[in-house]
Amino acid sequence: MEQNHRIKELEEELLRTRNEIKRLKLQSRSQKEELRNSVIDNIHLPLLVLDKDLRVLFANKKYHEFYGTTANEVAGTLIYKLGNGLWDNTQLKDILETILPSKSSMNNFELKYKNEKGEERYKCLNAAEVQLKGSDEKYILLSIEDNTDKKLAELKLKKSEHRYKEMIHSSNSLIAILRGPEMVVETANKSIKKIWGKGDNVEGRSLFEVLPEIKEQGMPELFEKVYSTGEPYTAKERPIKHEKDGKLDLRFFNFIYQPQRNLDGDIEGVSVIANDVTKQALLNRKIRKSEREFRELVNFMPHKISMSDPDGNVIFYNKSWLDYVGKEHEEFVNEPWPLLIHPDERDRVVEEVDHCLTTGCDLEMEMQIIDRYGEYKWHLCRATPIKDEEGKITSWLASSTEIQKLKEEEQRKEDFLKLVSHELKTPVTSIKGYVQLLLSILKEESEKEEGIPVKPYLKRIEGQVERLIRLISEMLDLSRIEQNELELQMTDFNINDQVEEIIEDLKYSNKDIQIDIQHDYKGTLTADRDRIGQVIINFVTNALKYSPDGNRVDIRIFKNKEDHVAVSVKDYGIGIDEKEQQQIFKRFYRVAGNKDDTYAGFGIGLYLSSEIIERHKGKIMVKSTIGKGSTFTFTLPLNQN
């Protein structure tokens, strides 16, 4: 009985225990569920649990937060109908309905869509099929991650990487990135590969294996230095030889070797950015060579050469200058140049130089420049502006030539000429005086010397003496023109009277000549009467001299312009060749020909005439036909002012 009671008690105990276990089991299940739900809700990703028909069983808190939904709204809804058909995507449909059932999970499915603002968004979906133990029921767990930001960042990175690569490869610059102490080629663009000339497959090999020829050219040391010190190395127009088809090809490069650091700042390679400047470098070398040669030339020359800036500040003097003044370039170039000029000429020179600097005209002047011993010496100085393509003056080039000896010689020559002509004049004066005295005596006692033609002979002597006097005068005049001493004595005189007087005098000693004067203009003009007379005599004596077969000369005085008077002398003689017409006004020029001896003289008559007329601001000209004669004309302004 007691035993039965005990059994009953035990049975009750067992039942209690079972119930307790059951309760505890139940309690633990609901705790687990709660735990599970809490976990799900705390997952930061939106999460959907779907049933086998793809209807929502439930969504986690994050989902509702993100998509603004409630549990009731979504429960039982077909996934494709959620969120305005956001999930109604063919690809997703395919995965959920076809692939998933066979593979039971789907990782990182990317869904791209546009939000209501039209912005591109990206979602990353992960799905897994889950089946509860002891149940046939299958569920789908779908986590939805918005990875737009990540995606955009990725895209950006990709783009920039692409751009970077594109930049490197499409660049005309020569670019390579080398890694490690061995300088293994990591990247080399097309341009640099072309220069290397070792084909396309150079990546992964040491640079010095690819280009053994640069080992001897000091390049490994350069790379090593950049790699070890982290200091970039820059080179300009460095010559490097690359081996191509068995030959060394010399080219010139501007380049920079830059250390490449990783994120921790450690050097892990060297980048090469280079430009092939061979053309430019060769040109520069040529320029430098030519500059060197010019400098040598300029220093070699006995002339004093200088260069100035556009404002006339001297920046360069050649060796000849430095030797002359006995100074170093640095010292001399900083001294004001006007101090070199003789004080008497300084103002004139500075004024003239200023004029040239303002107008950009050439300069040519004679001046006295002081030497290292304090002596002034005559120089011929010339300066000319150097202009750029637009015509802007970039500098001035000046040369000074010492003409001291020339000046002294010239002076001696002039002095001698003056002396000679003065000394010649004395006997000539005497001869002329006696000839004229004799002629005068004969005039009175006319027929005493019967049978002896004394008078005509004396006449000839007189003519020749006149000629001699003219030659002496010409010689003196020439020296005066050279010395710029030909002064004009301006007076008002009647040109018609003057021509008549001259012709009268000429006829007096040469009765045979036939001179016709046509006065189309009658009046006075302002000029040096004697000098103009000299020109007319020169024209007429030339006309007679070059008319061997006749003695006819036509003179015409006329107005050729409103304020110019002209005198022309026409002969019917041998004429002048067209080529020679331009030459005859030059000094010492004489019309050449077989009859050269016939036409005596210094050949300075027309030169003097043209100088005289030019100093009167007039013009001298000739028209001539061979065999028919010549017409010489000069024009003068009526008023010299």
Next chain:
Amino acid sequence: MAKILIVDDDQTIGFMLKDILEFNGHEVFVSQQPRETKDNILKHKVDIILLDKLISGVDGTDICQELSKDQEVSSVPVLMMSALHNVGEICKEAGATDFLSKPFDMETLINKVNNILSMHSGKA
């Protein structure tokens, strides 16, 4: 007829002038000593002097100036001569009555001498 003193260091010129002027009826004295000009003027009582500009290193214009300042002889007209160019004005400034450029035409010489004489004493 007038009394004429020629001062020129070149004998040939001096005698040529003498011959021409004598032929034209004048009485002529030739001197090569410019320093003796005043004495010669007084000695020969000349009416006109023909004075060369450059005589043995002496400048004729200096002589001319001295004469024109000397009251005893300043009334005697001076015709200066030279083979130099452009010195006429200088000579006239020095007190010369006129200037004759060498070489000259006999006619010019005679005319100049006569003009001066007629202006000064009517002895042409």
